[in-house]
Amino acid sequence: MTASQLMVAERLSRHFDASPSWLARKLAGTPRRILKAVDEVSFAIPEGATLALVGESGCGKSTAARCVAGLLAPSSGTARYRDTDMREVAKGRAGLRREVQMIFQDPYGSLNPRLRVGRTIADPLVALGIAGSRVERRERVGQLLREVGLSPADAEKFPHEFSGGQRQRIAIARALASKPAFVICDEPTSALDVSIQAQILNLMRDLQDQHGLTYLFISHNLAVVDHMADRVAVMYLGRIVENATREQLFSAPAHPYTRQLIAASPSAGAIGKRHEPMRGEVPNPANPPAGCSFHPRCPAATNICRSERPELRSLGDAREAACHHAEALA
Amino acid sequence: MPDAPLPIDRDSDGTVMSEIGQAPATSPVLSADQGPLVSVRDLVVTLNSANPVQLVRGASFDMAPGEILGMVGESGAGKSMIGTALTGLVASPLAITGGSIHYRGRRIDRLQGEAMRRLRGREIGAIFQDPLTALNPVFTIGRQLVETIGEHLGLSGQAARAEAVSLLAQVGIPDPQGRLDSYPHEFSGGMRQRVVIALALAGRPSLIIADEPTTALDVSIQGQVIELLRDLCARRGTAVMLITHDMGVIAALADRVAVLYAGRIVEIGPVAEVIARPRHPYTQGLMDSIPELGRRLPRLRQITGAMPRPDALPPGCAFAPRCPKVIEACHQAVPAFDADGPHRAACIRTDARVLAA
Numbered sequence: 001m002t003a004s005q006l007m008v009a010e011r012l013s014r015h016f017d018a019s020p021s022w023l024a025r026k027l028a029g030t031p032r033r034i035l036k037a038v039d040e041v042s043f044a045i046p047e048g049a050t051l052a053l054v055g056e057s058g059c060g061k062s063t064a065a066r067c068v069a070g071l072l073a074p075s076s077g078t079a080r081y082r083d084t085d086m087r088e089v090a091k092g093r094a095g096l097r098r099e100v101q102m103i104f105q106d107p108y109g110s111l112n113p114r115l116r117v118g119r120t121i122a123d124p125l126v127a128l129g130i131a132g133s134r135v136e137r138r139e140r141v142g143q144l145l146r147e148v149g150l151s152p153a154d155a156e157k158f159p160h161e162f163s164g165g166q167r168q169r170i171a172i173a174r175a176l177a178s179k180p181a182f183v184i185c186d187e188p189t190s191a192l193d194v195s196i197q198a199q200i201l202n203l204m205r206d207l208q209d210q211h212g213l214t215y216l217f218i219s220h221n222l223a224v225v226d227h228m229a230d231r232v233a234v235m236y237l238g239r240i241v242e243n244a245t246r247e248q249l250f251s252a253p254a255h256p257y258t259r260q261l262i263a264a265s266p267s268a269g270a271i272g273k274r275h276e277p278m279r280g281e282v283p284n285p286a287n288p289p290a291g292c293s294f295h296p297r298c299p300a301a302t303n304i305c306r307s308e309r310p311e312l313r314s315l316g317d318a319r320e321a322a323c324h325h326a327e328a329l330a
Numbered sequence: 331m332p333d334a335p336l337p338i339d340r341d342s343d344g345t346v347m348s349e350i351g352q353a354p355a356t357s358p359v360l361s362a363d364q365g366p367l368v369s370v371r372d373l374v375v376t377l378n379s380a381n382p383v384q385l386v387r388g389a390s391f392d393m394a395p396g397e398i399l400g401m402v403g404e405s406g407a408g409k410s411m412i413g414t415a416l417t418g419l420v421a422s423p424l425a426i427t428g429g430s431i432h433y434r435g436r437r438i439d440r441l442q443g444e445a446m447r448r449l450r451g452r453e454i455g456a457i458f459q460d461p462l463t464a465l466n467p468v469f470t471i472g473r474q475l476v477e478t479i480g481e482h483l484g485l486s487g488q489a490a491r492a493e494a495v496s497l498l499a500q501v502g503i504p505d506p507q508g509r510l511d512s513y514p515h516e517f518s519g520g521m522r523q524r525v526v527i528a529l530a531l532a533g534r535p536s537l538i539i540a541d542e543p544t545t546a547l548d549v550s551i552q553g554q555v556i557e558l559l560r561d562l563c564a565r566r567g568t569a570v571m572l573i574t575h576d577m578g579v580i581a582a583l584a585d586r587v588a589v590l591y592a593g594r595i596v597e598i599g600p601v602a603e604v605i606a607r608p609r610h611p612y613t614q615g616l617m618d619s620i621p622e623l624g625r626r627l628p629r630l631r632q633i634t635g636a637m638p639r640p641d642a643l644p645p646g647c648a649f650a651p652r653c654p655k656v657i658e659a660c661h662q663a664v665p666a667f668d669a670d671g672p673h674r675a676a677c678i679r680t681d682a683r684v685l686a687a
């Protein structure tokens with residue numbers, strides 16, 4: 001890994017105990033079940049770049065994001081920010097706390113209902129001791145509210161007085177308050193209408209151009225990912241199955257799963273067309289299929305796919321894929 | 331400008347009604363087969379305070395049985411508020427202060443307490459924008475489903491559990507049997523949303539208000555939920571009001587779409603029509619700002635400015651201050667619909683009658 005990598009995740013794993021209660025296990029005779037929500041995930045994000053994380057619901061994107069943010073301890077592996085373990089960063093030890101912020105998937109849960117919005121937005125500034133005077137603080141809050149398309153007067157209101165999309169914008173303003181260098185965005189715009197979404201995405205790209213911000217960007221909207229990302233990592237059942245540049249991934253996807261994901265993406269141009277659903281069911285993550293975990297849904301699966309798990313490997317052109325047949329299928 | 335009188339949509343006083351379909355008063359009570367399933371007329375929702383503010387300002391539309399009506403529009407335009415009004419959950423300081431809502435020919439906007447509760451769930455199911463508040467964090471997913479199933483279908487014990495498993499399977503939860511005993515926090519965002527959908531389906535309602543049901547979902551589950559809703563509509567004649575900002579989902583799922591801006595419907599029509607030939611400048615701006623796969627622009631196009639706050643609306647057309655096609659007359663009066671057909675926009679710049687005058 002070169003020195004310019006701002007964030008490096010190395011064999012990051014997070015397991016959950018998904019067993020039924022002890023009594024239920026004894027009665028039914030079922031064994032303990034360990035769910036590998038994130039399983040040996042590695043990636044690096046250079047300073048000033050955007051890595052997008054995509055994949056089906058439940059594949060482990062939010063769990064990976066929370067580990068990367070240092071909010072959740074990994075079961076094994078590390079997430080390092082400027083060569084410092086994220087757990088240390090999150091505890092405020094290395095003085096890097098201000099630089100890392102997270103926008104959560106759920107705009108409802110991430111705002112304190114009892115605090116006025118202005119307080120919520122200024123909170124990180126106060127907590128980090130960079131708040132400045134009362135006037136400065138009010139000005140900064142007003143400026144942030146305008147940037148996300150709200151009005152400075154909204155600082156006096158409470159979260160319940162806002163619509164879903166307005167709350168998400170408040171959460172974004174809060175994340176940007178401390179002028180972070182690295183922002184982990186978990187579905188930042190999926191609660192927003194497309195015109196506000198355009199405004200927020202433009203703002204995020206402007207901030208990146210002006211201040212060299214780095215993003216880990218999670219979204220299920222592939223068109224949004226295409227607009228934001230430099231690289232895209234595709235996750236399936238806790239593992240990265242492809243990691244490529246945006247151009248490579250969307251023009252010539254290497255993994256059959258990536259190809260299906262792109263084909264299933266709904267678009268406004270597809271009026272009345274029957275939606276192309278993904279083939280097959282998402283397997284139970286607590287009991288993933290042997291071999292390549294995608295093989296039951298893969299049109300190109302052969303015997304080796306059923307028995308041997310493909311490792312993520314370089315395909316020679318800055319692209320990695322975990323598929324036995326990646327070259328043959330290209 | 332003392333020129334030709336503009337067609338004015340006087341909403342709450344009821345002098346001029348922008349009728350869509352037939353007025354509910356003419357449809358005989360309980361002849362559910364012919365009349366619309368839902369009929370909303372000039373609905374006004376007000377935030378009561380020292381200076382009351384109208385958040386929904388005269389919305390009118392009908393829904394036929396089995397129809398999927400999409401609702402799109404600016405964040406804060408009042409989409410969720412209309413959904414809340416249909417489910418009878420408007421609570422103080424908010425209140426319905428004008429217009430009417432009829433369901434199967436029966437007026438429901440004044441129903442209270444038990445009568446409304448019975449209607450909700452059994453007849454009208456709701457999937458809310460916020461999956462976390464719909465689920466109780468201290469009870470398992472299975473317990474919440476079984477309870478709802480018991481309430482609506484009168485099933486209990488093994489039968490209720492089996493129904494719960496089947497509902498979870500229908501919304502694409504892997505290993506539904508094994509996940510009955512999980513708590514909400516053990517599910518991913520998208521899985522929780524699917525549980526909320528399962529809960530809304532439990533009572534087998536005839537009308538589902540789905541507020542951003544697929545926002546938290548990735549494309550494949552979205553596809554599955556879309557198929558599920560479409561199948562329900564076709565098979566059981568369930569009507570769905572689908573509130574979303576995702577035009578892709580609207581295109582794939584809805585029959586008609588209504589576009590909301592600052593508390594009013596500014597355009598309504600068959601989906602293919604509205605997407606291919608949007609008439610209202612706001613709808614056009616909305617369509618232009620959608621990012622498209624495989625066509626990355628340096629910047630996404632965005633509509634300049636912001637939607638006015640509901641307590642500081644400009645006179646005339648609320649979109650006028652941001653509109654690229656604005657003329658003086660736009661500031662004079664709230665525009666009425668420009669046509670009588672199924673596709674209509676509330677804009678004087680597209681209204682042949684006004685342009686000719």
Ligand SMILES: Nc1ncnc2c1ncn2[C@@H]1O[C@H](COP(=O)(O)OP(=O)(O)OP(=O)(O)O)[C@@H](O)[C@H]1O
Pocket residue numbers: 160161162163164165166191193377385403404405406407408409410411412424459640
């Ligand atoms: N309880 C409340 N008290 C005061 N104002 C409210 C309340 N709930 C909503 N509002 C306001 O009412 C307006 C309409 O809100 P609504 O939730 O219907 O918007 P929406 O169209 O669903 O937006 P979104 O797409 O962001 O969910 C907004 O301006 C919002 O700020």
Ligand SMILES: Nc1ncnc2c1ncn2[C@@H]1O[C@H](COP(=O)(O)OP(=O)(O)OP(=O)(O)O)[C@@H](O)[C@H]1O
Pocket residue numbers: 016017018035037055056057058059060061062063064105285515516517518519520521546547548
């Ligand atoms: N606290 C927890 N306890 C047990 N299992 C959990 C917990 N948190 C997450 N999981 C499980 O880990 C898996 C991954 O969840 P995660 O929230 O990371 O998914 P995701 O990719 O973000 O999905 P979505 O797109 O739906 O948000 C899921 O199967 C989920 O049920």
Ligand SMILES: [Mg+2]
Pocket residue numbers: 061062063105186518519520
């Ligand atoms: Mg998630």
Ligand SMILES: [Mg+2]
Pocket residue numbers: 163164165409410411459541
């Ligand atoms: Mg809403």
